[in-house]
Amino acid sequence: MDTQARFQELQAKLKAAGYRATPQRIALLKILAASTGHPSAMQIYEQLRRHFPTTTLATVYKTLTLLKEMGEVLELEFSGAENRYDGNKPHPHLHLVCVECQRIIDPEIAPLTHVSAQVAKTTGYQIVGQRFELYGICPECQTVQKKHSKGTHRKHSG
Amino acid sequence: MDTQARFQELQAKLKAAGYRATPQRIALLKILAASTGHPSAMQIYEQLRRHFPTTTLATVYKTLTLLKEMGEVLELEFSGAENRYDGNKPHPHLHLVCVECQRIIDPEIAPLTHVSAQVAKTTGYQIVGQRFELYGICPECQTVQKKHSKGTHRKHSG
DNA sequence: GTGCTTGCAAACAGTTTGCAGATAG
DNA sequence: CTATCTGCAAACTGTTTGCAAGCAC
Numbered sequence: 153m154d155t156q157a158r159f160q161e162l163q164a165k166l167k168a169a170g171y172r173a174t175p176q177r178i179a180l181l182k183i184l185a186a187s188t189g190h191p192s193a194m195q196i197y198e199q200l201r202r203h204f205p206t207t208t209l210a211t212v213y214k215t216l217t218l219l220k221e222m223g224e225v226l227e228l229e230f231s232g233a234e235n236r237y238d239g240n241k242p243h244p245h246l247h248l249v250c251v252e253c254q255r256i257i258d259p260e261i262a263p264l265t266h267v268s269a270q271v272a273k274t275t276g277y278q279i280v281g282q283r284f285e286l287y288g289i290c291p292e293c294q295t296v297q298k299k300h301s302k303g304t305h306r307k308h309s310g
Numbered sequence: 311m312d313t314q315a316r317f318q319e320l321q322a323k324l325k326a327a328g329y330r331a332t333p334q335r336i337a338l339l340k341i342l343a344a345s346t347g348h349p350s351a352m353q354i355y356e357q358l359r360r361h362f363p364t365t366t367l368a369t370v371y372k373t374l375t376l377l378k379e380m381g382e383v384l385e386l387e388f389s390g391a392e393n394r395y396d397g398n399k400p401h402p403h404l405h406l407v408c409v410e411c412q413r414i415i416d417p418e419i420a421p422l423t424h425v426s427a428q429v430a431k432t433t434g435y436q437i438v439g440q441r442f443e444l445y446g447i448c449p450e451c452q453t454v455q456k457k458h459s460k461g462t463h464r465k466h467s468g
Numbered sequence: 469g470t471g472c473t474t475g476c477a478a479a480c481a482g483t484t485t486g487c488a489g490a491t492a493g
Numbered sequence: 494c495t496a497t498c499t500g501c502a503a504a505c506t507g508t509t510t511g512c513a514a515g516c517a518c
Contacts, residue, residue, distance in 0.1 A: 171497085171498095172491085172492050172493070172496095172497060172498065173492080173493095174491080174492070174497095174498065174499080176498090176499075177498090192482095193482085193483085194482090206499085206500065207499080207500075208499080208500050208501070209482090209483085210483090210484080210485085210499085210500070210501080210502095211498085211499055211500065213482095213483065213484070214484090214498085214499085217484090229387070229388060229389035229390060230387055230389055231387035231388055231389050231393050231482095231507080231508085232387060232481095232508085233481095233482090234481090234482065234483095235389050235482080235483085246425075246429075248429060248433060248435060250435070251438060251439075257433070259429045259432060259433050260432070261425060261428060261429065264422070264425070267404075267419060267422070267444075268444055270419060271404075271406060271417045271419065271444055272446070274417060274418070275406060275415070275417050275446075275448075275449075276448070276449040276452075277406060277408070277444070277446035277447060277448055277449070278446050278447045278452060279444055279445070279446040280409060280445050280446050280447065281409075281444075281445035281446075282442075282443065282444045282445060283441065283442070283443045283445070284440075284441070284442045284443075285440065285441040285442075286425075286426055286429055286435070286437055286439070286440045287437070287438050287439035287440060287441070288430070288433075288435035288436050288437040288438050288439075289435060289436045289438065290433075290434070290435055291433075291434040291435070294434075294436060329472085329473095330472060330473065330516085330517050330518070331517080331518095332472095332473065332474080332516080332517070334473090334474075335473090350507095351507085351508080352507090364474090364475070365474080365475075366474080366475050366476070367507090367508085368474085368475070368476080368477095368508090368509080368510085369473080369474060369475065371507095371508065371509070372473080372474085372509090375509090389482080389483085389507095390483085390506095391506095391507090392506090392507065392508095393507080393508085
């Protein structure tokens, strides 16, 4: 689905759910639909602020919460860092996170439905969601590391 | 590996890494080795406090950080809630989280090594870690729901 | 003794909330 | 019109940090 179509879908669903289409919300929907890198609330806020200098992070969070509850945004939670938001593929799927530059991409793999089915059967749990992430160093960051040839930051030298 | 063996392993590694074996640390290692429910820092602290009434959360966090860096504790991050710690199987593995009582168990499944291998090949990322969680409702909480026919929250003691 | 470790308090980051004024429908 | 929404500030939670006193080695 392309950016424009996703934007219009989001806009229609917002309206259908009975929410008001404020200019700030419309702009946020456009940003979300156009995003590819799974932006944080702060990143969305900074884009939004270009058009609405008076807007605040709180409003961004409120709108994201709304979209989460509508099931149109997937929130990726990180305790040590900002949460990240995916408004294009709101259903859970594999994410690949670069531990250097924090970029998050969606690698194409066959769905892993058999895992949750098997676990449901063996444990008796009723499965309601999932989260699958791989962490790695993206090709770009690998190049940077080689160029500078600075060993990765080692936190503790026993 | 049983609790006692894991405790002794942790203790030996702590010493081998050059850290001091304070009574608080020894007690924390015992709690970690004996834990099955993936406790939070607060839960560890409350157990620890029974034997060391003057200890603080900060010390618990410091020790957990140390063990993380040694690779002997796995930290499961949750942005909206407390992080959870696994000192028995510190390598990444599938976790099954009950969304009602927050219990976390380790279901037995075949490892998914082929996924990371395939993603590494198709994306060029150098994979350094992973996280795979399933969320569901455990059999106990399903029963509670049926009885009360309302989504009651019941804390589960791990 | 030396210097790592503890315990305390205060800082910190990201997120959420309460409320008065603004505004979409 | 009026109920929802915005923007501001302050609260909140879990985690981290700085430092003086304590203790393992």
